Amino acid sequence: MKSELTKIFQVATVFIGTIVGAGLASGKEITEFFTQYGIKSFLGIVACGIFYIIMSSIISKISIEHNLDSYSDVINIISPNVIGKFTGFITTLFLISSASIILAGSGALIHQFFGIPKIIGSLIMIIIALFFLFRGTEGLIEVNSFIVPGLVLTITLITVLYFCFCKNIVSFNNVCNFPAQKTGIALSTILYAGYNTLSASGVIVPLSNEMKKTKVMVIGIICGAVGLTLLCSMINLLLTINQPYIYQYEIPLLFVANRFGNVIQAVLLIIIWLEMFSTEVSDVYSISKTLEQSFNIEFKTAIFPVLAVAFIISQFGFGNLINKLYPMFGLLSLLFISQCIIFFIKHRNIYNK
Numbered sequence: 106m107k108s109e110l111t112k113i114f115q116v117a118t119v120f121i122g123t124i125v126g127a128g129l130a131s132g133k134e135i136t137e138f139f140t141q142y143g144i145k146s147f148l149g150i151v152a153c154g155i156f157y158i159i160m161s162s163i164i165s166k167i168s169i170e171h172n173l174d175s176y177s178d179v180i181n182i183i184s185p186n187v188i189g190k191f192t193g194f195i196t197t198l199f200l201i202s203s204a205s206i207i208l209a210g211s212g213a214l215i216h217q218f219f220g221i222p223k224i225i226g227s228l229i230m231i232i233i234a235l236f237f238l239f240r241g242t243e244g245l246i247e248v249n250s251f252i253v254p255g256l257v258l259t260i261t262l263i264t265v266l267y268f269c270f271c272k273n274i275v276s277f278n279n280v281c282n283f284p285a286q287k288t289g290i291a292l293s294t295i296l297y298a299g300y301n302t303l304s305a306s307g308v309i310v311p312l313s314n315e316m317k318k319t320k321v322m323v324i325g326i327i328c329g330a331v332g333l334t335l336l337c338s339m340i341n342l343l344l345t346i347n348q349p350y351i352y353q354y355e356i357p358l359l360f361v362a363n364r365f366g367n368v369i370q371a372v373l374l375i376i377i378w379l380e381m382f383s384t385e386v387s388d389v390y391s392i393s394k395t396l397e398q399s400f401n402i403e404f405k406t407a408i409f410p411v412l413a414v415a416f417i418i419s420q421f422g423f424g425n426l427i428n429k430l431y432p433m434f435g436l437l438s439l440l441f442i443s444q445c446i447i448f449f450i451k452h453r454n455i456y457n458k
Contacts, residue, residue: 112316115246116325120161121333122249122383123308124301130256130380131210132344132358135337136351138297140344143285147338149294154334156298157305158327160442163449164306165322168313170455175395176307180441183448192441196303197392199434201411203304204388205418207381212419213355215378227419230382231412237386238393238408242315245308248386252379257336259376264339266365267346274346283348295439303438307391389415 129135139146164179171182180193211230212223237244267275287293313322343361344351351357362373389411396407 109318109321112318112321113325113328115250116312116316116322117329117332118249118253119246119308119312119387120157120305120326120329121336122253122380123305123387124157124333125253125256125336125380125384129337129340130358130377131213131356132340132351132361133210133355134297135340136344136357138293139290139337139341140348140351141286142288142290142293143283144281145285145290146341146345149290149297150334150337150341152294153298153301153337154330157302157330157333160298160302160445161305161309161326161330162323163445164302164309165313165326166319167445167449168310169317169319169322172314174311174314175398176310176391177395177399179306179310179445183444188440188444192444195434195437196307196441197395199300199303199438200307200388200392201415202418202434204385204392204411204415207385207388208415208419210356210381211378211385224420227416230378230385231416234382234386234389234412235408238389239405241390241404242311245312245386245390248383252376252383256376256380257332259373260336260339260343263362263365263369263373264343266369267343271346271364275342280342280345283345299438299442300434303434303441304388306441307395308387311391311394 139149142149167173167179167182171178173179173182176196177193180189180196183189184192208227208230209223212226215221215226215229216223237248240247273279309322309326316322316325340358344357347357347361350360354360356377358373358377359370362370389408392411393404393407396402396411397404
């Protein structure tokens with residue numbers, strides 16, 4: 106029983122750590138996809154959580170039943186044709202772009218706080234990531250098992266501080282009074298959930314093969330999705346009550362924490378960087394696993410070209426990458442999700458046995 110609970114915790118933390126990434130941990134992602142839509146943004150975040158549970162569970166069940174080891178294996182099973190090959194190419198592009206966004210975010214974060222050149226921040230992350238990537242799945246689990254709880258505790262602390270010392274600002278009436286900057290929360294939610302589900306599949310598949318138990322994976326995914334929903338809701342609340350100032354920063358959560366002094370801000374800086382780091386490890390791990398399966402390239406060898414390409418793309422800038430790439434990839438990811446649902450429904454008797 107204790108062993109199962111440990112595995113469920115590991116699945117939940119890896120799931121959260123993979124999705125959080127640079128955009129969410131910094132607050133930039135939540136600002137772009139939710140906060141701008143007013144009070145309805147909270148409904149969008151809840152809908153995302155439900156979406157994660159359904160789709161990630163489907164992907165995990167398919168992976169365990171067919172003993173798959175990478176997202177490319179899932180794509181080959183559900184769509185063994187030209188469309189499948191296109192989806193596989195797009196998925197790899199998604200993950201490389203995600204890794205690039207995180208490297209750019211690392212550079213932006215360190216530059217905003219310390220004034221160090223952005224390229225140095227990106228290189229620091231690459232060097233440390235190599236250490237954990239060489240440890241394979243074990244390194245992936247280790248990274249998320251201590252970073253994710255730290256993020257949750259830090260965001261919870263800042264939220265509690267706002268409720269204790271800024272009661273008027275966080276009141277329900279005040280939150281409701283902030284006007285929506287945009288319309289179309291439904292489309293924004295679908296695109297965001299689609300992108301993150303596709304990104305998470307790169308880790309869900311090999312992790313499912315490692316755990317071997319559907320029950321452990323599904324419960325872990327549910328716990329992870331619920332935890333992620335609560336985390337996103339807290340971040341969205343903090344960003345909402347700090348409008349319109351948050352739109353001036355690439356790392357808006359640092360501005361949010363500034364109200365409580367440099368110590369809290371410094372702690373948040375470290376946590377955000379660590380969360381970016383955990384997702385960087387997850388994304389590079391996913392792509393390298395696929396290169397190993399598809400092209401018979403040794404996992405540890407595949408890590409280097411993946412990081413090199415991600416580093417080059419990252420130089421285009423953090424905010425620009427999120428604004429341009431996320432919506433486009435979110436739309437394309439719906440193709441993969443649709444294929445998964447159709448395949449699962451056709452073979453539901455196998456997965457529900």
